[in-house]
Amino acid sequence: MPLPPWAANLQTMAPLLFAYEERIHELEGVIDGSVSLAEQVQALTKENDTLRTELHERTGQLRNAQLTAPARDPARDGDQADEVRGLYELSKEQNEVLAQSNQVLKLQMEKMHQTLMATQVQYQQLQARFVEANRGANVEVETAKRTKEGLEARDRRVNVLKDELVEATEMREQLGRQVEGMTSKLQSQKRSLDFYKQTLDERREKEEDVESRYQVDMGRRSQIEQDLRQKVDELEHKYRKAQEKVLESRAKEVVLDNQGNSLMQDCNKYFHKFKVVQEENDRLYHELCETSSHLSESEIQKETLTCTEQSLERQVARLEARMQKDLDTLTRTRDIEAAGLRSSHQRAVEDLEERLRNSEFEATELATQAELEARRAAWNSEDRERAGKRYDLAIERMQVDLDEAHEEKSHIEGLRAAAAKEGERLRKELELATSSLRKESAAARQAAAASGGKAQGMEAELRVAGDEMRVVEDRERAAAAECARLQGALKDECAAARDAADKERDAAEAARRALQRSMQAAEADASA
Numbered sequence: 001m002p003l004p005p006w007a008a009n010l011q012t013m014a015p016l017l018f019a020y021e022e023r024i025h026e027l028e029g030v031i032d033g034s035v036s037l038a039e040q041v042q043a044l045t046k047e048n049d050t051l052r053t054e055l056h057e058r059t060g061q062l063r064n065a066q067l068t069a070p071a072r073d074p075a076r077d078g079d080q081a082d083e084v085r086g087l088y089e090l091s092k093e094q095n096e097v098l099a100q101s102n103q104v105l106k107l108q109m110e111k112m113h114q115t116l117m118a119t120q121v122q123y124q125q126l127q128a129r130f131v132e133a134n135r136g137a138n139v140e141v142e143t144a145k146r147t148k149e150g151l152e153a154r155d156r157r158v159n160v161l162k163d164e165l166v167e168a169t170e171m172r173e174q175l176g177r178q179v180e181g182m183t184s185k186l187q188s189q190k191r192s193l194d195f196y197k198q199t200l201d202e203r204r205e206k207e208e209d210v211e212s213r214y215q216v217d218m219g220r221r222s223q224i225e226q227d228l229r230q231k232v233d234e235l236e237h238k239y240r241k242a243q244e245k246v247l248e249s250r251a252k253e254v255v256l257d258n259q260g261n262s263l264m265q266d267c268n269k270y271f272h273k274f275k276v277v278q279e280e281n282d283r284l285y286h287e288l289c290e291t292s293s294h295l296s297e298s299e300i301q302k303e304t305l306t307c308t309e310q311s312l313e314r315q316v317a318r319l320e321a322r323m324q325k326d327l328d329t330l331t332r333t334r335d336i337e338a339a340g341l342r343s344s345h346q347r348a349v350e351d352l353e354e355r356l357r358n359s360e361f362e363a364t365e366l367a368t369q370a371e372l373e374a375r376r377a378a379w380n381s382e383d384r385e386r387a388g389k390r391y392d393l394a395i396e397r398m399q400v401d402l403d404e405a406h407e408e409k410s411h412i413e414g415l416r417a418a419a420a421k422e423g424e425r426l427r428k429e430l431e432l433a434t435s436s437l438r439k440e441s442a443a444a445r446q447a448a449a450a451s452g453g454k455a456q457g458m459e460a461e462l463r464v465a466g467d468e469m470r471v472v473e474d475r476e477r478a479a480a481a482e483c484a485r486l487q488g489a490l491k492d493e494c495a496a497a498r499d500a501a502d503k504e505r506d507a508a509e510a511a512r513r514a515l516q517r518s519m520q521a522a523e524a525d526a527s528a
Contacts, residue, residue: 019503022503024127027119027122030119031116031119031120037112038112
């Protein structure tokens with residue numbers, strides 16, 4: 001059996017229950033009036049019986065008096081007889097009236113009893129419907145409470161999800177800002193790294209250029225050193241030959257002692273020439289050192305050094321030719337100047353020793369220069385090593401910055417992935433909540449449709465109840481019309497019952513309209 005439409009609306013429960021209770025009180029008043037009417041009928045019946053008994057007693061007394069009484073005056077007796085006859089007629093009429101009234105009252109009592117039974121049946125049906133409607137209303141109220149609690153919990157969950165979504169959106173925006181900041185920082189570091197790379201490439205190119213020039217200079221210097229060493233070797237070879245000649249000449253010293261004195265002057269002269277040549281050689285050697293020290297400066301110095309070397313070679317060749325010429329002269333004059341050969345050879349030995357010492361000195365200077373060049377090369381290598389170390393440190397710092405940037409980028413990517421996962425999780429939860437809310441909304445719509453069906457069924461029941469009430473009202477109006485002659489209060493009670501039925505109909509109509517408005521509001525909330 002479908003529930004009445006007011007069962008789902010708490011606002012119409014109290015007025016409807018009040019209307020039912022008022023209607024029940026009215027029906028109880030009708031029943032009490034019927035009972036009082038029956039009591040009045042019983043009282044009239046008892047009074048009629050009392051009058052009938054009194055009439056029979058008086059009739060019997062009159063008959064006894066007529067039989068036992070002496071003869072009386074006929075006129076007086078006639079008057080008494082007329083009086084008795086009048087009383088008899090009056091009593092007879094009263095009896096007939098009472099009989100008719102009794103019959104009418106019996107018929108009315110039967111009708112009232114039937115009406116009372118029908119009213120009691122309707123009262124029991126209404127009371128059963130009221131109890132069932134109250135039970136259904138309680139069930140619907142509990143269902144509505146549970147539905148309301150579920151909707152409130154769902155609203156709270158949706159609000160929590162909205163807050164979480166707002167927090168996730170804010171976190172995502174914050175992470176986006178951090179990512180943008182890190183990206184700008186990474187771009188600035190990348191630009192700095194590109195600038196450092198460009199600077200290092202330029203420095204590397206410069207160092208490679210310097211190193212290539214240094215290698216070229218070192219090659220040239222090594223070539224010069226080889227040439228000088230070759231010349232030193234040649235001088236040592238000549239020194240050994242001269243030493244051999246000295247050894248040979250020492251064997252002839254005894255013979256040449258006499259000739260030495262004569263050759264002393266010539267040797268002094270030649271020694272003076274040799275000193276001049278030695279000074280020229282020293283000057284050329286210093287020029288060679290200066291040229292070799294300034295060799296790495298420019299190509300012009302290289303050409304100058306080359307020219308100097310060539311002139312030195314020419315001077316050395318001239319010196320060798322001159323020395324060879326002097327030796328030839330000494331050889332030619334040895335036979336002529338035998339007395340001065342010893343001193344000449346002695347001077348030659350001294351000259352050779354001096355030359356040897358000079359050669360050793362030159363070799364020492366060359367070794368010193370070579371050591372200086374080696375130290376300079378070491379210093380250059382140390383400079384290159386320091387530059388390389390600085391380059392390596394810069395590379396390491398840039399690598400560390402790059403690693404930190406990569407780590408920061410990976411951290412940002414991890415945060416971005418975590419934010420994406422959190423957003424995906426929140427989106428899934430929101431989708432689940434939305435789907436569950438849609439399902440519950442569909443269930444609420446179905447419940448609303450069912451409530452609408454119940455409301456329609458309740459309206460049909462209300463219409464049936466209205467028809468029944470109209471039938472009851474018709475019966476009440478008929479009973480009231482029949483009982484109007486006996487009791488005017490019954491008419492007022494029927495009018496009050498009619499007014500109550502009108503109020504109940506108005507209340508039911510108002511409840512139906514309120515239920516329709518509440519159902520429309522519920523459907524609007526469910527659709528929203």
